[in-house]
Amino acid sequence: MKASYKAVSASAAVLVVLLLLAEAEVTTAETCSPTELSPCVGAITSSSPPSKLCCSKIKEQKPCLCQYLRNPNLKKFVNTPNARKVATTCGTPFPKC
Numbered sequence: 001m002k003a004s005y006k007a008v009s010a011s012a013a014v015l016v017v018l019l020l021l022a023e024a025e026v027t028t029a030e031t032c033s034p035t036e037l038s039p040c041v042g043a044i045t046s047s048s049p050p051s052k053l054c055c056s057k058i059k060e061q062k063p064c065l066c067q068y069l070r071n072p073n074l075k076k077f078v079n080t081p082n083a084r085k086v087a088t089t090c091g092t093p094f095p096k097c
Contacts, residue, residue, distance in 0.1 A: 032064035034074055043086045044077065055090035066097035 040054040050058075061068075065087075068074040077083065087094045 032061065032067055034061075034064075034068055034071075036061055040083075040086055043089075044080065044083045047082070050086045050090055054086065055092070058087055058090045058092045062092050062095070065095050069095075069097050 036057050037054075039057055040050055042048055043050040043054055065078065068078045084094045
């Protein structure tokens, strides 16, 4: 029963993150799209390692990370220890904004 509760909780967390990312308004650069980071949700919300797709998306979105950090809807997900760990694991240093 504990395992299924954890699975449901993790699924709910992923869904919330995806919904928030989809709802977030990003206005400065056309290439900045927080939904592009959706392959990283599992790695950010758990201790699982990031996938190759996640790492490539983080590298693509690196110029946008400061913008995401300034967005209150995204900051709580982007500015977490796990998000920083995922970025570091992917070889993308976390920006100093």
